[in-house]
Amino acid sequence: MKIDLTDTTASKINKALVQGRRAIGTPAVGMVLTLVIVTDEENAYDALKAANDASHEHPSRTLVVIKRVSRSPRDRTQSRLDAEVRVGADAGTGETVVLRLHGEVVHHAQSVVLPLLLPDAPVVVWWPVNAPLDPANDPLGALAQRRVTDTYAAEQPVRELSARADTYTPGDTDLSWTRITPWRSMLAAALDQVTCEVKAVEVEGEEFNPSCELLAMWLADRLDVPVRRSLSGGPGLTAVRMATNTGQIVLDRADGSLATLSIQGQPDRAVALKRRETAELIAEELRRLDPDDTYASALRFGVERLNPSLPVPEPEVAPKGEEAAVEAAAEASAPEAQAEAPVNDAAENTAKKAAAK
Amino acid sequence: MSSSNPLRDPADRRLPRIAGPSGLVIFGVTGDLSRKKLMPAVYDLANRGLLPPGFSLVGFARREWQHEDFAAEVHDAVKEHARTPFREEVWQQLIQGMRFVQGTFDDDDAFERLRGTIEELDKAQGTGGNFAFYLSVPPRSFPVVIQQLKKHGLADQTGGSWRRAVIEKPFGHDLKSAEELNKVVHEVFGSDQVFRIDHYLGKETVQNILALRFANTMFEPIWNRSFVDHVQITMAEDIGIGGRAGYYDGIGAARDVIQNHLLQLMALTAMEEPASFDADALAAEKTKVLGAVRLPRDLGRDTVRGQYAAGWQGGEKAVGYLEEDGIDAKSKTDTYAAIKLEVDNRRWAGVPFYLRTGKRLGRRVTEIAVVFQRAPHSPFDHTATEELGKNAIVIRVQPDEGVTVRFGSKVPGTSMEIRDVSMDFAYGESFTESSPEAYERLILDVLLGDSNLFPRTEEVELSWQILDPIEQYWDKNGRPAQYASGTWGPVEADEMLERDGRSWRRP
Numbered sequence: 001m002k003i004d005l006t007d008t009t010a011s012k013i014n015k016a017l018v019q020g021r022r023a024i025g026t027p028a029v030g031m032v033l034t035l036v037i038v039t040d041e042e043n044a045y046d047a048l049k050a051a052n053d054a055s056h057e058h059p060s061r062t063l064v065v066i067k068r069v070s071r072s073p074r075d076r077t078q079s080r081l082d083a084e085v086r087v088g089a090d091a092g093t094g095e096t097v098v099l100r101l102h103g104e105v106v107h108h109a110q111s112v113v114l115p116l117l118l119p120d121a122p123v124v125v126w127w128p129v130n131a132p133l134d135p136a137n138d139p140l141g142a143l144a145q146r147r148v149t150d151t152y153a154a155e156q157p158v159r160e161l162s163a164r165a166d167t168y169t170p171g172d173t174d175l176s177w178t179r180i181t182p183w184r185s186m187l188a189a190a191l192d193q194v195t196c197e198v199k200a201v202e203v204e205g206e207e208f209n210p211s212c213e214l215l216a217m218w219l220a221d222r223l224d225v226p227v228r229r230s231l232s233g234g235p236g237l238t239a240v241r242m243a244t245n246t247g248q249i250v251l252d253r254a255d256g257s258l259a260t261l262s263i264q265g266q267p268d269r270a271v272a273l274k275r276r277e278t279a280e281l282i283a284e285e286l287r288r289l290d291p292d293d294t295y296a297s298a299l300r301f302g303v304e305r306l307n308p309s310l311p312v313p314e315p316e317v318a319p320k321g322e323e324a325a326v327e328a329a330a331e332a333s334a335p336e337a338q339a340e341a342p343v344n345d346a347a348e349n350t351a352k353k354a355a356a357k
Numbered sequence: 358m359s360s361s362n363p364l365r366d367p368a369d370r371r372l373p374r375i376a377g378p379s380g381l382v383i384f385g386v387t388g389d390l391s392r393k394k395l396m397p398a399v400y401d402l403a404n405r406g407l408l409p410p411g412f413s414l415v416g417f418a419r420r421e422w423q424h425e426d427f428a429a430e431v432h433d434a435v436k437e438h439a440r441t442p443f444r445e446e447v448w449q450q451l452i453q454g455m456r457f458v459q460g461t462f463d464d465d466d467a468f469e470r471l472r473g474t475i476e477e478l479d480k481a482q483g484t485g486g487n488f489a490f491y492l493s494v495p496p497r498s499f500p501v502v503i504q505q506l507k508k509h510g511l512a513d514q515t516g517g518s519w520r521r522a523v524i525e526k527p528f529g530h531d532l533k534s535a536e537e538l539n540k541v542v543h544e545v546f547g548s549d550q551v552f553r554i555d556h557y558l559g560k561e562t563v564q565n566i567l568a569l570r571f572a573n574t575m576f577e578p579i580w581n582r583s584f585v586d587h588v589q590i591t592m593a594e595d596i597g598i599g600g601r602a603g604y605y606d607g608i609g610a611a612r613d614v615i616q617n618h619l620l621q622l623m624a625l626t627a628m629e630e631p632a633s634f635d636a637d638a639l640a641a642e643k644t645k646v647l648g649a650v651r652l653p654r655d656l657g658r659d660t661v662r663g664q665y666a667a668g669w670q671g672g673e674k675a676v677g678y679l680e681e682d683g684i685d686a687k688s689k690t691d692t693y694a695a696i697k698l699e700v701d702n703r704r705w706a707g708v709p710f711y712l713r714t715g716k717r718l719g720r721r722v723t724e725i726a727v728v729f730q731r732a733p734h735s736p737f738d739h740t741a742t743e744e745l746g747k748n749a750i751v752i753r754v755q756p757d758e759g760v761t762v763r764f765g766s767k768v769p770g771t772s773m774e775i776r777d778v779s780m781d782f783a784y785g786e787s788f789t790e791s792s793p794e795a796y797e798r799l800i801l802d803v804l805l806g807d808s809n810l811f812p813r814t815e816e817v818e819l820s821w822q823i824l825d826p827i828e829q830y831w832d833k834n835g836r837p838a839q840y841a842s843g844t845w846g847p848v849e850a851d852e853m854l855e856r857d858g859r860s861w862r863r864p
């Protein structure tokens with residue numbers, strides 16, 4: 001059921017929520033969290049749909065905060081709050097309130113949201129687009145245990161990654177990181193299958209996709225070897241190649257759904273690695289609400305430390321057309337023909353340089 | 358293996374527990390359990406990304422099938438019964454490792470072919486020699502399959518690989534047969550390589566008993582004889598024996614359900630806090646409490662068995678047990694059993710545990726009800742509390758998983774009147790609507806070698822020690838009471854509790 005409220009207040013919205021629950025006959029609420037979605041009118045529909053789907057796994061009260069753009073000076077001085085309260089079948093398994101903020105109240109959204117939070121339950125804020133640069137110090141972000149951003153939706157994803165690293169506060173997280181969980185899981189499973197030492201890694205994927213950088217940084221951070229980020233036409237991530245002392249391990253996904261895992265000396269295997277819907281990403285994100293230290297560590301590794309100057313030991317099947325991009329990003333310094341052993345030292349040198357900047 | 362893997366980190370909680378390289382061999386793959394539960398569970402695991410790349414599924418049955426026929430059968434079973442949506446790419450991953458071996462259990466050639474298939478899969482799919490054998494076969498075939506596995510070297514673990522056996526209930530039909538079965542199995546597989554499936558233990562709600570009791574402070578202080586009046590554990594089915602006459606007749610409700618499911622639920626409800634949540638510590642506590650179970654002195658007074666008679670069940674006419682196809686009209690098999698047990702330890706002395714199970718009862722439900730004593734003193738007069746029952750915590754295992762707390766509350770109005778109300782926590786309301794099926798969890802645990810949720814040899818034998826005297830008494834004395842289908846069991850069961858001044862909950 002739906003209740004529309006025009007020019008209203010948080011306490012009237014609370015009343016409407018109770019009224020809605022009574023009307024559909026379920027006065028008890030088992031909702032486990034409050035999800036606050038901060039968005040513009042354009043993205044509200046998709047975000048809410050994803051949140052409602054995710055609510056089948058995590059029943060929640062969803063508050064959609066839509067900041068309306070004022071088009072005249074008079075609009076800006078007037079302040080108005082409109083709300084749409086949905087309970088029952090219209091709201092997934094929880095409750096939804098769509099809040100439309102006009103005029104001055106746009107800058108005081110937290111005053112509307114605070115009284116509508118569920119008692120005791122954790123709060124998650126999600127910005128599908130236009131996330132603040134410092135989510136933890138945003139007035140809405142400050143209310144939350146968990147702050148979900150999405151660098152994929154940013155104008156300059158890679159630059160935004162660096163900014164996120166600078167302002168990282170425990171509880172921050174990024175859907176671009178959530179997107180690569182299946183990849184990380186499969187790569188870890190691949191290393192379960194063979195005992196080997198990884199010497200170098202290449203992560204290949206489309207341009208402007210920060211998931212590739214995050215995956216590369218995670219690998220570099222965990223394995224402590226040089227990691228090269230190379231470009232392909234997508235979709236999304238297309239391949240990860242690990243050069244090891246026992247041969248190559250390649251996870252290759254050309255079509256965005258079915259990947260092939262090749263390990264030298266073992267048969268090739270098909271692996272399902274489908275690109276996931278936003279609803280699935282949000283559902284994963286809501287599964288754990290404690291700080292994600294692995295993400296923090298990968299993020300802080302730093303984009304600039306990827307693509308170290310040394311050439312990666314050449315893979316047998318070198319994909320074409322990516323060399324140039326890598327070369328441009330790399331600092332050309334070390335002699336070409338260097339053995340495998342000093343690779344680590346070189347990576348450390350690069351790291352020190354990066355840190356000194 | 359994974360300890361040296363630099364990409365694994367305990368702090369990285371997003372990465373799921375993926376089984377290592379392995380395969381699953383199902384004997385009796387054409388059976389109902391395999392089609393309705395096992396195959397869908399394997400697919401659901403693959404769909405959730407929890408199976409290793411190259412995971413292989415081998416079917417073994419008498420039917421004349423090619424690999425493709427088997428794959429088509431799995432495909433249909435998955436489409437019909439899987440919990441998660443069907444996705445082509447997941448199917449493509451699975452189908453590469455699907456094989457079928459045709460043969461009977463005494464056919465040496467077939468087991469040689471099975472060995473060849475496993476070796477071929479190690480090469481083609483990289484399963485590394487790690488295989489679990491799921492025996493979804495009638496109990497009389499257990500020994501021959503186990504022996505065949507031994508004879509053809511299929512149970513040998515070489516070079517760090519593992520071989521595991523998964524067996525389903527019934528684990529024998531009394532203590533003696535259970536011991537024999539255990540001997541047969543353990544001759545071939547080590548005790549840590551045998552996984553006994555009690556699918557109740559794979560259910561989220563059952564695991565939640567431990568969370569409820571040991572992760573909270575508010576329940577454990579009252580979880581003892583000072584506050585608890587009695588405990589009722591119920592597993593009711595609304596169906597009859599269906600087509601299982603051959604299996605069921607002579608076994609009966611007590612052996613089929615009480616021996617495994619209900620005694621396991623009782624052990625989890627009554628046991629002390631384990632030192633840790635690992636398999637050894639859990640088994641130690643469960644064994645302790647099962648060892649402390651004491652039977653009633655007068656078995657005729659404190660046990661009841663029954664048979665469903667013709668009647669109406671949920672709007673449908675149902676025939677009585679003795680009129681079912683394939684059942685001897687003089688059968689004494691129980692389709693309903695209720696027993697009273699006590700636990701002789703400091704926590705529970707004097708608190709009766711009433712266990713009941715039956716077919717063709719009011720509705721399908723499994724629950725554990727811990728019923729508390731009345732308040733020792735009430736400042737309210739008798740009329741005010743006339744409608745007030747005893748407080749209770751009810752753990753609903755299935756369906757509609759959750760926990761209900763019942764307590765008294767004032768009825769709105771001018772007079773003081775107190776009545777029972779329920780406070781409810783429903784799993785589906787607070788967590789996922791789509792919590793994993795018990796079999797998913799259990800198959801994954803087998804592949805991971807995690808035996809937390811599997812009853813051990815000692816537990817099985819202790820359970821038979823509890824049930825055997827009751828079965829022997831029933832054999833010698835009287836006949837099962839008749840109860841109309843669609844009711845909550847024979848009146849004798851109600852009288853049994855009435856004598857103790859209590860009554861059965863209507864679940």
